[in-house]
Amino acid sequence: MENEVQVKTEHLVKRYPMGAESFPALQDINLQFMKGEFTGIVGPSGSGKTTLLNIIGTLDKPTEGEALLLGKTISKLTHKEGAKIRNEHLGFIFQTYNLLPVYTVFENVEFPLLLLSMEKKERDEAVWQALEWMQITEKAKVKPNQLSGGQAQRVAIARSIVKKPKIVIADEPTANLDAKNSHRILQLMVDLNKDLQTTFIFSTHDEKVIQYLRRIINLEDGRVASDELVELNGIATQE
Amino acid sequence: MVLLRLAFRNIWGAGLRTWLNAIVLSISFVAIIWTQGLYEGMAEQVSREMIKVSVGGGQIWHSNYDPYDPLTLDESHGQIPPICQQWIANDQAAPVLIHQGAIYPQGRMQQILLKGIDPGQQIVQLPTQGLANHDRLTGLIGARMARKTGLQKGDYITIRWRDSKGVFDAADVQIAGIFDTYAASIDQNQIWLPLNRLQRMLAMPDQATMFILDREFSPSKIPEGWLFKRQNDLLANIQEIVQAKSVGASILYVVLLLLAMLAIFDTQVLSIFRRRKEIGTLIALGMTRSRVIGLFTLEGSMHGVLAAIVAAIYGIPLLVWYAVYGLGLPIDAENYGIALGQRIFPIYSAGLIIGTTLLIMIVVTIISYWPTRRIAKLKPTDALLGKTQ
Numbered sequence: 001m002e003n004e005v006q007v008k009t010e011h012l013v014k015r016y017p018m019g020a021e022s023f024p025a026l027q028d029i030n031l032q033f034m035k036g037e038f039t040g041i042v043g044p045s046g047s048g049k050t051t052l053l054n055i056i057g058t059l060d061k062p063t064e065g066e067a068l069l070l071g072k073t074i075s076k077l078t079h080k081e082g083a084k085i086r087n088e089h090l091g092f093i094f095q096t097y098n099l100l101p102v103y104t105v106f107e108n109v110e111f112p113l114l115l116l117s118m119e120k121k122e123r124d125e126a127v128w129q130a131l132e133w134m135q136i137t138e139k140a141k142v143k144p145n146q147l148s149g150g151q152a153q154r155v156a157i158a159r160s161i162v163k164k165p166k167i168v169i170a171d172e173p174t175a176n177l178d179a180k181n182s183h184r185i186l187q188l189m190v191d192l193n194k195d196l197q198t199t200f201i202f203s204t205h206d207e208k209v210i211q212y213l214r215r216i217i218n219l220e221d222g223r224v225a226s227d228e229l230v231e232l233n234g235i236a237t238q239e
Numbered sequence: 240m241v242l243l244r245l246a247f248r249n250i251w252g253a254g255l256r257t258w259l260n261a262i263v264l265s266i267s268f269v270a271i272i273w274t275q276g277l278y279e280g281m282a283e284q285v286s287r288e289m290i291k292v293s294v295g296g297g298q299i300w301h302s303n304y305d306p307y308d309p310l311t312l313d314e315s316h317g318q319i320p321p322i323c324q325q326w327i328a329n330d331q332a333a334p335v336l337i338h339q340g341a342i343y344p345q346g347r348m349q350q351i352l353l354k355g356i357d358p359g360q361q362i363v364q365l366p367t368q369g370l371a372n373h374d375r376l377t378g379l380i381g382a383r384m385a386r387k388t389g390l391q392k393g394d395y396i397t398i399r400w401r402d403s404k405g406v407f408d409a410a411d412v413q414i415a416g417i418f419d420t421y422a423a424s425i426d427q428n429q430i431w432l433p434l435n436r437l438q439r440m441l442a443m444p445d446q447a448t449m450f451i452l453d454r455e456f457s458p459s460k461i462p463e464g465w466l467f468k469r470q471n472d473l474l475a476n477i478q479e480i481v482q483a484k485s486v487g488a489s490i491l492y493v494v495l496l497l498l499a500m501l502a503i504f505d506t507q508v509l510s511i512f513r514r515r516k517e518i519g520t521l522i523a524l525g526m527t528r529s530r531v532i533g534l535f536t537l538e539g540s541m542h543g544v545l546a547a548i549v550a551a552i553y554g555i556p557l558l559v560w561y562a563v564y565g566l567g568l569p570i571d572a573e574n575y576g577i578a579l580g581q582r583i584f585p586i587y588s589a590g591l592i593i594g595t596t597l598l599i600m601i602v603v604t605i606i607s608y609w610p611t612r613r614i615a616k617l618k619p620t621d622a623l624l625g626k627t628q
């Protein structure tokens with residue numbers, strides 16, 4: 001099962017129009033992400049990390065080439081199909097947490113399950129379990145504006161994994177956190193990756209994140225500069 | 240159901256902004272129901288009074304009679320047909336003879352209508368018994384007429400008329416009573432006299448201009464040369480006047496409603512602008528754009544629901560108070576053009592309340608939906624970054 005391909009890109013190109021010209025954000029990206037991977041897409045700002053994650057997350061479409069998510073061609077997905085796939089199989093973690101401000105922590109975590117029309121009892125159990133994983137049960141009734149950055153990001157992670165998605169996409173999840181909170185959150189994600197076999201795909205340029213990754217994809221100017229598997233005791237080069 | 244819960248949480252969480260919108264909208268709610276209730280009450284009051292004192296269960300008019308053309312009055316009378324005599328004998332109809340005349344209050348000539356009615360009639364609720372058993376010529380006038388001419392009970396006034404043969408004559412009439420009604424059509428510029436006396440004065444024995452029918456009576460046959468006017472036909476003009484006046488008054492609540500709609504529209508536009516990131520997040524979490532549009536529209540529409548609740552809190556006691564104690568009218572309400580009492584008691588029908596609620600809900604929903612269409616054009620990746628197109 002671990003060899004199951006969850007995301008695949010073939011000659012993926014993404015260009016953004018800039019006046020009469022177009023700016024290439026991604027060029028000829030050929031990647032595969034397997035089930036249970038803990039992968040980081042690293043690179044400087046403007047290298048195309050977020051663009052790649054957006055396409056993998058069905059929030060954007062490639063200009064050329066193909067991207068397949070769970071066997072489905074992303075460019076051919078309708079809005080509704082894209083929403084369905086995100087709803088059922090994807091979890092998102094954002095740099096700025098993106099918690100819904102008028103909901104409590106519990107309600108924020110509960111939100112994806114409401115969209116799945118899950119029964120209340122089942123929903124409550126899943127939410128409490130996610131909050132326990134993130135060690136934030138005591139904040140269940142608190143609104144996001146009363147949380148610290150680390151707590152808010154733990155809630156965001158709880159929200160992303162509450163429905164036990166196949167893939168979690170995290171865009172710079174530790175960018176706004178201090179070192180202590182970053183390590184704590186990354187360790188929680190490593191544990192979840194092990195326990196739930198969830199595929200984690202990060203974009204980051206944070207050194208603290210990199211040491212947790214088991215695969216590092218380096219993007220430079222929209223191209224894959226390197227793609228490395230990281231062994232516990234060292235680094236094994238894939239390409 | 241999920242959208243409903245989310246929408247409720249969102250507008251509840253928006254706090255003061257939500258309540259300000261709801262309060263403005265609730266004022267429209269109460270104003271519409273109050274003003275329309277006032278006009279419904281007015282129409283009902285006028286109709287009831289007109290039926291009681293003038294219209295009865297309908298009228299039978301001489302075919303030449305046109306109440307809006309006094310020049311035809313000389314020709315608009317006829318012999319009381321045998322069938323009508325039967326109705327009169329059975330207390331099913333009251334004959335009325337109408338003719339032009341003049342009075343001279345404070346030495347000034349004033350054209351009036353002389354109206355003859357049987358003092359013993361029971362069809363309309365006028366104190367006509369005051370006209371009976373007097374050797375003198377007695378007359379009844381309404382309170383408006385009394386105020387205008389300065390006449391009081393027991394006063395004498397000279398009336399002048401021209402009979403059917405073209406002979407002018409005059410007589411002094413003693414005011415036997417002053418009745419109070421808000422039906423101006425039986426009050427202003429007219430004196431009620433005993434029918435027999437007026438028939439003699441005009442040399443029109445056994446003649447009438449019209450018959451007022453009992454409310455329980457429905458004529459099976461209408462005599463030739465006479466026209467049957469149904470109760471509804473006779474009240475139609477009054478209802479139309481009330482309707483026309485209510486349209487004029489609706490300007491007030493249209494303005495209020497527009498203000499409320501503007502507030503909601505503005506809130507929606509601002510909400511979409513401020514919550515771009517949230518919209519992006521909702522889409523990322525798996526909501527379709529149409530559901531996000533539905534959510535925002537529902538949030539806007541819920542202002543209507545909240546407004547209804549707020550309106551109920553202060554509006555019900557206010558509206559009930561007016562329904563019980565009525566709205567006092569200034570003296571110049573006499574010039575309103577229709578029969579009005581000193582107080583109007585609003586009537587809030589189920590149709591009015593449901594209709595107003597539906598109207599506001601539909602308008603609020605449309606106004607709420609309008610700005611949300613831009614969500615459909617919003618790219619989720621831009622929305623997540625807080626950008627707009």
